[in-house]
Amino acid sequence: MAENLLFLTELVGLRVCDTRGRRIGRVRDAALVPLVDAVRVDRYLVGGGWAWLTVRHDQVRSISLDGIYLRDELLTPYHSDEYMLRLVRDLLDQQIIDVSGRKVVRVTDVTFGVAQEDSHDVLKVREVDIGLRAIFRRLLQGVLPRRLVRSLQQPIPPNSIRWEFCNIVEADPQRRLQLNISHTMLEKLHPADLADIVEELGPEDREAIMSTIDSEVAADTLSEVDPKMQARILESLDAEKAADIVEEMAPDEAADALAELEEETSEEILEEMETEPKTEVRELLEFEEDTAGGLMNTEYVHLHENATVADAVAALKGNEELLESLNTLFLIDAGGGLVGAVPLARLFVSSGPALLKGLSSEPLIKVPVEETQKRVIELFDKYNLLTLPVVDEEGRLAGVITADDIISALRQK
Amino acid sequence: MLKRFRYHIAVFFSVIGPGFVTAMVDNDAGGIYTYSQAGARWGYLPLWTLLPITVLLIVTQEMCSRMGAVTGKGLSDLIREEFGLRATFLMMAALVVTNLTNVMANFAGIASSLELFHVSRYISVPLGAAAVWLLVVKGTYQSVEKVFLFACALYVCYIVSGILVEPNWTQAAMYSVRPVLMLDTAYITIVIGLVGTSIAPWMQFYLQAAVVEKGVTAKEYAESRIEVVVGCIAMTVIAFFIIVACAGAIWKTSPRDVTDAADAALGLRPFGNYAYLLFAAGLFNASLFAACIQPLSTAYTVCEGLGFESGVNRRFREAPIFYWLFTLLIVAGAGVVLLPNLPLIKVILLSQVVNGMLLPFVLIFMILLVNKKGLMGEWVNSRTYNIVAWLAVAILVGMTVALVAISLRDFLAR
Numbered sequence: 001m002a003e004n005l006l007f008l009t010e011l012v013g014l015r016v017c018d019t020r021g022r023r024i025g026r027v028r029d030a031a032l033v034p035l036v037d038a039v040r041v042d043r044y045l046v047g048g049g050w051a052w053l054t055v056r057h058d059q060v061r062s063i064s065l066d067g068i069y070l071r072d073e074l075l076t077p078y079h080s081d082e083y084m085l086r087l088v089r090d091l092l093d094q095q096i097i098d099v100s101g102r103k104v105v106r107v108t109d110v111t112f113g114v115a116q117e118d119s120h121d122v123l124k125v126r127e128v129d130i131g132l133r134a135i136f137r138r139l140l141q142g143v144l145p146r147r148l149v150r151s152l153q154q155p156i157p158p159n160s161i162r163w164e165f166c167n168i169v170e171a172d173p174q175r176r177l178q179l180n181i182s183h184t185m186l187e188k189l190h191p192a193d194l195a196d197i198v199e200e201l202g203p204e205d206r207e208a209i210m211s212t213i214d215s216e217v218a219a220d221t222l223s224e225v226d227p228k229m230q231a232r233i234l235e236s237l238d239a240e241k242a243a244d245i246v247e248e249m250a251p252d253e254a255a256d257a258l259a260e261l262e263e264e265t266s267e268e269i270l271e272e273m274e275t276e277p278k279t280e281v282r283e284l285l286e287f288e289e290d291t292a293g294g295l296m297n298t299e300y301v302h303l304h305e306n307a308t309v310a311d312a313v314a315a316l317k318g319n320e321e322l323l324e325s326l327n328t329l330f331l332i333d334a335g336g337g338l339v340g341a342v343p344l345a346r347l348f349v350s351s352g353p354a355l356l357k358g359l360s361s362e363p364l365i366k367v368p369v370e371e372t373q374k375r376v377i378e379l380f381d382k383y384n385l386l387t388l389p390v391v392d393e394e395g396r397l398a399g400v401i402t403a404d405d406i407i408s409a410l411r412q413k
Numbered sequence: 414m415l416k417r418f419r420y421h422i423a424v425f426f427s428v429i430g431p432g433f434v435t436a437m438v439d440n441d442a443g444g445i446y447t448y449s450q451a452g453a454r455w456g457y458l459p460l461w462t463l464l465p466i467t468v469l470l471i472v473t474q475e476m477c478s479r480m481g482a483v484t485g486k487g488l489s490d491l492i493r494e495e496f497g498l499r500a501t502f503l504m505m506a507a508l509v510v511t512n513l514t515n516v517m518a519n520f521a522g523i524a525s526s527l528e529l530f531h532v533s534r535y536i537s538v539p540l541g542a543a544a545v546w547l548l549v550v551k552g553t554y555q556s557v558e559k560v561f562l563f564a565c566a567l568y569v570c571y572i573v574s575g576i577l578v579e580p581n582w583t584q585a586a587m588y589s590v591r592p593v594l595m596l597d598t599a600y601i602t603i604v605i606g607l608v609g610t611s612i613a614p615w616m617q618f619y620l621q622a623a624v625v626e627k628g629v630t631a632k633e634y635a636e637s638r639i640e641v642v643v644g645c646i647a648m649t650v651i652a653f654f655i656i657v658a659c660a661g662a663i664w665k666t667s668p669r670d671v672t673d674a675a676d677a678a679l680g681l682r683p684f685g686n687y688a689y690l691l692f693a694a695g696l697f698n699a700s701l702f703a704a705c706i707q708p709l710s711t712a713y714t715v716c717e718g719l720g721f722e723s724g725v726n727r728r729f730r731e732a733p734i735f736y737w738l739f740t741l742l743i744v745a746g747a748g749v750v751l752l753p754n755l756p757l758i759k760v761i762l763l764s765q766v767v768n769g770m771l772l773p774f775v776l777i778f779m780i781l782l783v784n785k786k787g788l789m790g791e792w793v794n795s796r797t798y799n800i801v802a803w804l805a806v807a808i809l810v811g812m813t814v815a816l817v818a819i820s821l822r823d824f825l826a827r
Contacts, residue, residue, distance in 0.1 A: 093493050106490075106720030108498065130720055138498050202485030203630055232630050 006063065006123060007134075008087055008110035009141040015067040016046045016055065024048045024075075027068065031084040032125065034180040039163060041112065041123040044068065045078050045086070052078035063114055063121040065146050071120060082178045087125075091168070095201070096128065099185045100165040102193040104200045108134035111160060128166050131159025171204040176212075183209055187217045195224035198233075207236045210245070219248030222257065227412070231260035234269065243272030251277065252297030252405065255284035284399075292376050293369035295409060296390045296399030302330040303356060305339050310352040312342070325402065328387040331356055336396040338389055340364055366391050369398055373409055380406050430558055431623035432478060432641035434706065435616050436470070436648035437565045440655075441703035442522025442674060443515070443761050445696055447610045448652050449677030451603045452659025454668055457581070457588040460656060462604055463649045464589065466611045470645040472805040473776065476783045476794070477617045478641050481624030482634045483792045488621040488775075489718030491782050498719075504778075505715045507771045509738070512615050512711040514764030516746030519707065521757045522700030524750050525675035529693040535751060542747035545705045546740065549725055557725070564702040568651050570695035575654035577688035578681060580661025589653070602819050606765075609816035611652075612809060613768050614775045619710035622717070631792065658692065673757060708742035762820045769813035769820070776806045 014027045025048020033042040044055040053075040061071035085091065091107050098105045109129040115122055129137075133156040140149045167185055170176045186194055186209065198206050198221060210218050210233055222230055222245060234242045234257060246254045246269060258266040258281065266285075270278055280298050287293025301319050303312060312329055319326075329347075331340035340360030350359060366389045367376060379388060380403065388401045440448075451459045477488065484491060493501040523541045524534035548560060595601075620641075629637045663669065663680040671677045678692040709725075712735050716723035722732035729736050749755065780802055784793050794802055 093497060095490075103722075106493065108720060135498065135502070135719060139502055203483075204485075206485070229628055232628065232632075235632065236630075 004114050005126075006065070006112045006114055007129070007137060008092065008112070009134075009138050010065065010146050011112070011123070012088060013142060014065075016044070016048075017067055017069050018073045019070060021069070023067075024070075024073075025053065028052060029086050029088040030123070031086045033083050034085055035083055035178070038180070039124045039126075040117075041087075041125070043084065046075070054078045057122050058118070058120065060122070061120055063123060082175065085168075085179050091128075095169060095205075097167040097169060097186065097197055098161045098165060099167055099189065101161065102189060102197065104197055105130045105161065109138055125163045127160035127162055129158065129160045132156050133158045134160075169201065169205045169208065171208045173208070173212075176208075183213050187213050191217065191220035192224045194221045199225055199229055203232070203236060206233060211237055211241050215241075215244040216248045218245045223249055223253045227256060227260050230257040234258075234261060235265055239265075239268045239272045242269045246281070247273050247277045250297050250299055251280040251284055252295070252399070254281045256289070256294075259285060259289060287369060290373040291369065292367045292371040292373075292388075292390045292401060293398070295373060295376060295405050296369075296401045297405070298399045300328075300330060300389075300397070300400040301326060302332050302397060305331045305333050305357055307331070307356050308352065309347055309350045309354045309356060309359075312347055312356055313352075325404070328400075329356065330389055330397055330400070331360060332397055336394075338364070338366060338391050338395060338397040341387070341389060365389075367401075368393070376401060377406055377409065430562065430640075431481075431620055431627055431629075432474065432637070432644035433565055433647065434561050434623065434644075435474065435620040436641075436644035437568055437651075437699075438619075438703045438706045439470075439611065439613065439616060439648055440568065440651050440699055441515070441707075442519045442696065442700045443764060444610045444652070445522070445655060445674045445699060446671075446677075446761060447603075447606045448655040449659045449671050449674050451607055452656035453663040453671045453677060453680060455600060455603060456660040456664035456668065457584045457657070458593045458595075458600075459603055459607060460585060460588040460653065461590065461592040462607045463653055463656075466608055466652075467645055467649045469608070469805045469809060470611055470648065471642055472802055473612060473617065473779070473809070474620055474641050474645060475638060476779055476802065477621045478624045478629075478637055479634060479792060480779075480783055480789070481621040482629045482637055483631045483789050485625055485630075487625055487714065487717045488618050488779065488782075489714045491788065492778055493718050493720075495782060495785065495788075496778065500778075501718045504771070504774060505718050507767070507774075508614060508618070509711060509715060509742075511613075511764070511767040511771050512707050513742055513745060514760065514767055515613070515615065515707050516704055516742055517749050518761050518764045519700040519704040520747045520750040521755075521760060522674060522696055523704065525673055525757070526678070526693050526697035526700060529675055529678055529689075538747050538750050541701055541704065542743050545701070545708070546743055549705060549709050549739070550729075550736070552725070561702070561706070564698055567698040568647075568695065570691040570698065571651050571654045571658070574681065574688045574691040574695065575658040575661070577691070578658045578661040578684045580657045580665075585653075585657050585660070605812050605815045605819065608809070608812040609765060609769060611648075612772070614771045615707055615710055615714075617775055617779060618714040619706065622710065622713055634792075658688070662688070673761075704743070704746065708739050708746070711742055712736075712739040759824060762824045765820045766817050766824065769817035772813050773806075773810040776809060780806055 011027055011030060016024050016027060018024055025046045027044050028047040029045040030041045031043045031045065036042060040057060042057055046053045046055055055070065055075055059070055059072040061069045087110055091110065093107060095104050095106055107128050107130065110125060111127040111129055112123040113126045115124050133153050136156055137149055137153050167183065168181050170179060170181050198209055222233060246258065258269065270282065284298065299322055301315055301322060303315055316323065327344050329342045329344060330338060331342065333339050340357060341364055342356050342359045343361060346359040365379060365383055365385065367379065369390055369392055376388065379385065386403050389397055390399045390401060392398045480488065480491065489501060489505065492504060520538055520541065524538050527537035528534060548557060624637060658681060659677050662684050663677065671680065674696050675693065678689055678696060681692050682689040713723050715738060716735045721734040723735040724732060783789060784799065786793055
C-alpha cells in the first residue's frame with residue numbers, strides 16, 4: 001500500500017529518464033489542469049540543461065521512487081499556461097480552506113496515489129498534508145535518501161486533508177475560472193464556521209470569497225463576524241454586491257453593520273438597496289446604538305387583538321422565513337398600539353377558534369425606543385425574557401429585541 | 414467635516430495598541446540596562462544617538478505594520494509563502510533560541526528589581542512566571558490588551574524618576590542634538606549597544622502579527638502609521654529619561670559602569686527614595702511586561718510560520734504546540750534565573766549576540782517582501798523610501814554585527 005503513494009516533496013528532484021534509461025533531468029514541479037481533470041497530474045515540469053521541459057502524463061511509462069521512465073520522449077519546452085495549477089508554485093506553503101475541518105490550513109506537502117491508466121503510471125492527488133510529519137519529511141528531503149526519510153517519519157502521526165475537501169483560495173476572478181475553483185462547498189458550511197474562516201484570511205481572499213458566494217450565505221456569514229470586520233468587508237466590496245448582502249441580513253444587523261461605516265460608504269450601499277429593506281434599515285439607523293431602538297429588529301409577526309389561534313397559524317404560514325428564530329406573536333389594536341404578547345408554544349395546546357388574547361403573557365413587558373441598553377439587559381435578566389417588544393411614543397409596536405441581540409450586546413462590552 | 418474628523422479619531426483609537434506595545438516592550442530589562450550603562454558611564458554624551466535610533470526604528474516598524482495591514486498576514490506567514498519551509502524553519506528555530514535568551518534576561522530583571530524590594534528571587538520569579546502564564550492563557554484578547562496598555566502607561570515611572578533626580582536639563586537638551594564622537598573603545602561600544610538593543614527580531618514579528626490581529630486594513634493604515642510613529646517616539650522618550658536619570662545621579666557624582674539595571678536604581682538612591690523606588694518599579698514592570706509578550710509572540714510566530722493552530726482564543730487541546738511552546742519558554746526562561754551562581758550579565762550578553770545574528774536575516778527578508786508587487790500592490794516602497802530603508806537596514810546590520818563581535822569578546826573574556 002505504502003508503495004503506491006508518492007509525496008510531492010519526493011517527486012520534486014526525482015530523475016526523469018528517456019526510453020533508453022538515460023537521464024534527461026529532474027522534476028521541478030507538477031501541474032494539474034483542473035478543467036480537464038481535478039486530481040490527475042497532467043504535466044511534469046522537468047529541468048534539464050538550460051530550459052524546462054514539459055512531460056505530458058501520457059508520455060510517462062512508470063513512476064517510482066527510483067525515477068520517472070518515459071515511453072515517449074518528444075518533449076516540448078515549458079511555457080506558462082494559465083489553466084495550470086502548479087503544485088509547488090501555487091499550492092505548496094499557501095493557505096487553503098479545509099472544508100471538512102472548517103478551518104484555514106497551510107499546505108506542507110501533497111500526497112499522490114500512483115495509479116495505472118491505459119497501462120502507464122499516472123499520479124492522482126489524494127491528500128494535502130499539514131502537520132509535523134509533513135514538516136519533518138520536507139526538512140529532510142534531499143538531505144537523506146527518500147526511502148530512509150519514509151521509514152524515519154513512520155512514528156509521527158500523519159495529519160492530512162482529503163483533496164476533495166480542499167478549497168483553494170484565489171483572489172483573481174479570471175484565474176478562478178481558469179482553475180475551475182468554485183466556492184459552492186463553502187456555502188454548505190455553517191455561517192458561523194465560514195465567518196471564522198473568512199476572518200482568518202487576508203483582506204484580498206476575504207473579499208474574493210464574500211463577493212462570489214451566494215448573497216444569502218454571505219449575509220448569514222457577515223452577521224456572524226465581529227462588527228469592525230463587518231464594516232471592513234462591506235467597504236471592500238463594490239456597493240452593488242454589498243447592497244445585495246445587506247438586503248439579506250436581518251434589518252437590525254444590517255443597520256448595525258452600516259452604522260460602523262463612514263457615512264459616505266453606507267449611503268452608497270443604501271442607495272443600491274431595494275426600497276423596502278432600505279426604509280426599514282434607514283429607520284433603524286436613526287436610533288442611537290446603545291438604546292432599545294438600536295438593539296431591536298423589525299422582523300416580527302403581529303396580529304389583530306381579536307385574532308384566533310387559527311388566524312395565527314395562517315399568519316405563520318405566510319412568514320415562513322421567520323420561523324426559525326420566532327418565539328412570540330404580538331397583538332395590536334386598531335390604532336397599532338401593542339396590547340399583548342403570545343408565546344408561540346401556547347398555540348400548540350390551544351384549539352383553533354380560541355382567542356389569542358386569552359393566551360398572552362401577563363404582565364405585558366415592553367420598553368420605549370429610547371430605553372437604555374443597560375436597562376433592557378436588566379429586564380431580560382429579571383423576567384427571563386426571550387423577546388421584548390419596543391414601542392414608540394404613541395405606544396405602537398416599533399420592533400422587537402430578541403435574546404440573541406442581548407447576548408451580542410453583552411459580548412461586545 | 415466634524416463627522417469625518419470624529420471618524421478618523423475613532424479609527425485612530427481602534428488601531429491603537431500594536432505600535433505602542435511593541436515600542437514599549439522594546440525597553441525591556443536588556444534595554445534599560447544599556448541605557449543605564451550609557452548614562453552612568455558617559456553622562457549626557459550619548460544622548461544624540463536617540464534621534465537617529467528613532468528614525469531607524471520608525472523606518473523598520475513602519476514597513477512591518479504596512480505589510481500587516483495590506484496583506485493581512487504575519488511576517489512568518491509571508492516568509493513561508495515566499496521563501497519556503499526550510500528558510501522559515503531555520504528562522505523560527507533561531508527565533509526560539511533568541512527569544513528564550515530574551516525571556517531569561519527579563520526574568521532576571523524581575524528577580525533583581527524585586528530584590529531591591531527585599532523579595533527573594535525564589536519567590537518573585539516563580540510567581541511572575543505563573544502570573545504571566547495565567548494572564549495569557551486564561552485571559553481574553555480584550556482583557557489582555559487592556560493589561561498591556563496599562564503596563565505601557567506605567568513606563569511613566571521613568572519619566573518621574575528622571576525628573577526627581579534633577580539632572581542638568583540644558584546639557585541634556587544640548588547633547589540630544591550635538592553628536593559626540595570619540596575614538597574610545599568603551600564609548601563606541603556603548604553607542605553600538607544603544608543602536609543594537611533598540612531593534613530586535615521579535616519586534617518585527619510581533620508588530621506585524623498584532624496589526625493583523627487588530628484587523629487594521631490598508632484603508633485605515635494612515636492612522637496605524639501615526640500610531641507606530643508615536644510609539645517609536647514614546648520609546649525614545651523613555652530611553653532619554655533613563656539615560657538622563659543615570660547621568661544626573663551616577664555620572665555626576667562618579668562615572669562608573671553599572672552591573673545591571675537594579676544596580677543603576679541603587680545609584681539613584683541618594684537623590685531620594687522616590688526616584689529610586691520608581692526606577693526599580695519601572696524595571697519590574699518592563700521586565701514582567703516583556704516576559705509576557707516575548708513568549709507569546711514567539712509561540713504565535715512559530716506556529717503561524719509552520720502551520721500549527723495558534724491563538725489564545727483556542728483551547729489547549731486545539732492548539733497544543735502553541736501552548737506547549739509558550740509554557741516551555743516561560744518555564745525555561747524563569748528556571749534558568751533560579752540556578753545558583755548564574756552569571757546574569759552573561760545571559761544578557763548572550764541574548765544580544767543571538768539577537769544580533771538573527772536580525773540581519775529578518776530585516777533583509779522584510780525589505781524583500783515589502784517590495785514584492787504581488788503582495789503589496791501599490792503599497793510597495795517608493796524608490797526614495799527604499800534608499801532610506803536599505804540604508805537603515807545597512808546601518809542596523811553593521812551595528813549589530815559590531816555588537817555581536819563586542820558581546821562575544823566580553824562573553825568569552827568573563
